[in-house]
Amino acid sequence: MALAGVRVLELAGLAPAPFCGMILADFGAKVIRVDKTNTTYSTDTMARGKRSIALNLKSPEGVGVLKTLCKQSDVLIEPFRHGVMEGLGLGPEVILKENPQLVYARLTGFGQSGKYAKSAGHDINYISISGLLSRLGKNNENPAFPLNLLADFAGGSYICALGIVMSLFERTRSGKGQVIDSSMVEGAAYLGSFVWKSQSLGLWSRPRGENLLDGGAPFYTTYMTADGKYMAVGALEPQFYKELLKGLDLESSDLPNQMSFSDWPEMKKQFAEKFLEKTQEQWCQIFDGTDACVTPVLSFDNVTMHEHNRQRGSFLWDDEGEVSPRPAPLLSRTPAAPSSSRDPFIGEHTYEVLTEYGFNVKEISALQSSGVITCNNPKSQL
Numbered sequence: 198m199a200l201a202g203v204r205v206l207e208l209a210g211l212a213p214a215p216f217c218g219m220i221l222a223d224f225g226a227k228v229i230r231v232d233k234t235n236t237t238y239s240t241d242t243m244a245r246g247k248r249s250i251a252l253n254l255k256s257p258e259g260v261g262v263l264k265t266l267c268k269q270s271d272v273l274i275e276p277f278r279h280g281v282m283e284g285l286g287l288g289p290e291v292i293l294k295e296n297p298q299l300v301y302a303r304l305t306g307f308g309q310s311g312k313y314a315k316s317a318g319h320d321i322n323y324i325s326i327s328g329l330l331s332r333l334g335k336n337n338e339n340p341a342f343p344l345n346l347l348a349d350f351a352g353g354s355y356i357c358a359l360g361i362v363m364s365l366f367e368r369t370r371s372g373k374g375q376v377i378d379s380s381m382v383e384g385a386a387y388l389g390s391f392v393w394k395s396q397s398l399g400l401w402s403r404p405r406g407e408n409l410l411d412g413g414a415p416f417y418t419t420y421m422t423a424d425g426k427y428m429a430v431g432a433l434e435p436q437f438y439k440e441l442l443k444g445l446d447l448e449s450s451d452l453p454n455q456m457s458f459s460d461w462p463e464m465k466k467q468f469a470e471k472f473l474e475k476t477q478e479q480w481c482q483i484f485d486g487t488d489a490c491v492t493p494v495l496s497f498d499n500v501t502m503h504e505h506n507r508q509r510g511s512f513l514w515d516d517e518g519e520v521s522p523r524p525a526p527l528l529s530r531t532p533a534a535p536s537s538s539r540d541p542f543i544g545e546h547t548y549e550v551l552t553e554y555g556f557n558v559k560e561i562s563a564l565q566s567s568g569v570i571t572c573n574n575p576k577s578q579l
C-alpha cells in the first residue's frame with residue numbers, strides 16, 4: 198500500500214482527526230490512536246485499521262511515554278484547540294527538537310492563531326467563518342449546511358491528510374519534518390476557491406438560491422418523483438439540456454431560453470410537474486444511458502444495490518456486516534486495503550504498542566500500576 202511503513206500517532210478527538218487517521222490507515226499507514234485512560238467508550242466511529250493505547254497525558258510519565266512514541270514515529274495528529282499541546286509540554290518546539298523528522302499535524306477549527314484560536318467550535322461555525330455557509334441554501338431561507346461534511350471532513354480531514362502526505366514527500370528530499378497548521382475554516386474556504394474565483398463570470402451575482410449552481414436553475418436541482426423519491430438534474434451544457442428536455446418530453450420551442458434567469462422559477466414549476474408524473478424507477482429507465490445528466494437520489498438503503506456502484510465495488514462490508522464507502526481514490530498499483538476487523542477497544546493495544554516501541558515488561562507494569570496507562574483485555578469486552 199502507498200503509505201506502508203509510515204507510523205502515525207493520532208491523539209483521540211472528535212470527527213475530523215479520526216477520519217484523517219483512517220484515511221492514512223486505509224492506505225497502509227500504521228495508525229495508533231492515543232486515548233485517555235479514564236474513558237471506556239470511544240466515540241471514534243472511524244477507527245478502521247487503527248490500534249488504541251490508553252495513556253494519561255496529564256501525568257509527566259504519560260507525557261514522557263508520548264515523547265518516546267513521537268521519537269519513533271513519522272506523523273503526529275493532534276486535534277485540540279490551540280495551546281493544549283503546549284500546556285501539556287508537548288508543543289511542536291519540544292517534540293520536533295527530539296525528532297526533527299516528525300510531521301506534526303495540528304488539525305483545528307480556527308487554526309493556531311487569530312482571535313478564535315482558543316475558542317470552542319464545530320463544523321457549522323467553521324463554515325460560517327469561511328464565508329461558504331452564506332452561499333448555501335434556498336432563497337429567503339436561513340443558510341443550509343451539508344451535514345458536517347464541509348469543514349470537518351473535506352476542509353479538515355482531507356486537507357490535513359493532503360498536508361501530511363505532501364510533508365512526507367518533501368521530507369524524502371530535505372530529511373526534515375514540519376508543522377502543519379490545518380484550520381478547518383481555511384480548508385473549507387480553500388475548497389470554495391471555485392466560488393471565489395468564478396465570481397467574475399457572474400455565476401453568483403444573484404441572491405442565495407437563485408444562481409446557476411445553488412438550486413436556482415431548473416436544470417441544476419432536484420425534483421420529486423411520483424413515488425416520493427427524488428431525481429438529481431445537472432444538465433448544464435446546452436447539448437445535455439436538450440437531452441433533458443427530450444427525456445421529459447418537453448419542446449424547447451415551448452420554453453423560454455435555458456439561461457433566462459427571470460423565467461427560471463416558472464420553468465422549475467413545469468419541470469417539477471413533469472417529474473411528478475413518473476416514479477424514480479421509470480425516470481431511470483428513461484435517462485440511464487443518455488447524456489441528460491439525470492440520476493436517482495439514492496438513499497443509504499439502496500445505494501449499495503445500485504448497478505453502477507455494484508459494478509465498481511464502491512462500497513465494502515466489514516467482518517461485522519457494517520457497510521461503508523471504499524477508500525478513494527483507486528490507486529492502480531498500490532490501492533488501499535482497508536481492514537475489515539472490528540474497531541479497537543480503548544487501550545486494547547497498549548501493551549503491544551509499548552513493547553513494540555521499546556518499553557520492557559517491568560516499565561509497562563510500573564506505568565500500569567501508577568495509572569499512567571491502561572491495558573484492556575479485549576476478551577473481557579466481547
Ligand SMILES: CCCCCCCCCCCC[C@H](C)C(=O)SCCNC(=O)CCNC(=O)[C@H](O)C(C)(C)COP(=O)(O)OP(=O)(O)OC[C@H]1O[C@@H](n2cnc3c(N)ncnc32)[C@H](O)[C@@H]1OP(=O)(O)O
Pocket residue numbers: 208209210211212213231232233234240252253254255276277278281284285304305306307316317318319320321345349
Ligand atoms: C449528546 C452528545 C454526544 C456526543 C457524541 C459525539 C458523537 C460524535 C459527533 C461528532 C460531531 C462532530 C462535530 C459536528 C464537529 O464539528 S467535530 C470538530 C470539533 N472541532 C475540532 O476538532 C477543532 C479542534 N478542537 C477543538 O476546538 C476542541 O478540542 C473542541 C472540539 C472544541 C473540544 O474542546 P474540549 O473538550 O474543551 O477539548 P480541548 O480544549 O481541545 O482539550 C482537550 C483536553 O483533553 C485533554 N486530553 C487529551 N488527551 C488526553 C489524554 N490522553 N490524557 C489526558 N488528558 C487528555 C487535554 O489535555 C485537554 O485538557 P484541558 O486543557 O481541557 O485541561
